[in-house]
Amino acid sequence: MIKHSSLLPENAASRTTIGAGDYYIGIVKAGQTLRLLDLEGNQAADTLFFSAANPVERYSATDTIREQGNVYLTAGSVIRSNENNPMLEIVADTCGRHDTLGGACASESNTVRYDLEKRCMHSCRDSWMLAVAENPQYGIGKRDITHNINFFMNVPVTAEGGLTFEDGISGAGKYVELTALMDVVILISNCPQLNNPCNGYNPTPVELLVWN
Numbered sequence: 660m661i662k663h664s665s666l667l668p669e670n671a672a673s674r675t676t677i678g679a680g681d682y683y684i685g686i687v688k689a690g691q692t693l694r695l696l697d698l699e700g701n702q703a704a705d706t707l708f709f710s711a712a713n714p715v716e717r718y719s720a721t722d723t724i725r726e727q728g729n730v731y732l733t734a735g736s737v738i739r740s741n742e743n744n745p746m747l748e749i750v751a752d753t754c755g756r757h758d759t760l761g762g763a764c765a766s767e768s769n770t771v772r773y774d775l776e777k778r779c780m781h782s783c784r785d786s787w788m789l790a791v792a793e794n795p796q797y798g799i800g801k802r803d804i805t806h807n808i809n810f811f812m813n814v815p816v817t818a819e820g821g822l823t824f825e826d827g828i829s830g831a832g833k834y835v836e837l838t839a840l841m842d843v844v845i846l847i848s849n850c851p852q853l854n855n856p857c858n859g860y861n862p863t864p865v866e867l868l869v870w871n
């Protein structure tokens with residue numbers, strides 16, 4: 660569902676550009692609103708959310724999908740935790756829908772899907788591992804890295820229930836905005852994938868804006 664925001668970038672408390680293939684980790688407080696902005700278009704932002712107070716409570720795709728009765732995330736979606744608590748709500752979305760079924764790229768999946776020689780290519784899982792290793796203060800470890808949201812990624816479900824990775828429906832300047840309902844740690848891998856169309860075969864930066 661397309662829903663525009665009335666928040667102005669010049670009023671944001673912080674603006675951070677996340678380079679192609681880079682990670683971001685930080686805390687968003689309850690009541691703050693964050694916007695992920697697809698600067699150049701067709702850029703998947705593989706994102707995990709954790710309770711800042713207790714990181715073993717984390718984003719749950721299954722709880723989120725069941726409670727909203729829909730596999731796509733868009734304006735109105737409530738992002739739920741593995742304890743079925745509301746973590747964030749999507750309050751604006753100019754892309755239309757976001758994936759939470761396709762998972763993240765990893766060395767192993769790149770090898771299985773594409774070629775043995777892709778094994779050493781940079782992946783989202785590598786970025787997350789680096790993020791949690793370099794930032795132990797959040798209390799998040801390897802075991803906490805599970806299923807995720809792929810903002811701006813297009814993984815349509817066919818009438819037969821099949822999944823495909825398709826060319827993106829996002830574009831330059833499109834954004835998704837979420838209001839935090841608890842203090843959350845946000846962990847983003849700005850996907851470096853070069854083997855499928857999730858990034859248009861050309862990873863690009865995204866911007867993270869936060870309003871108080």
Ligand SMILES: [Zn+2]
Binds near residue numbers: 705
């Ligand atoms: Zn990826």
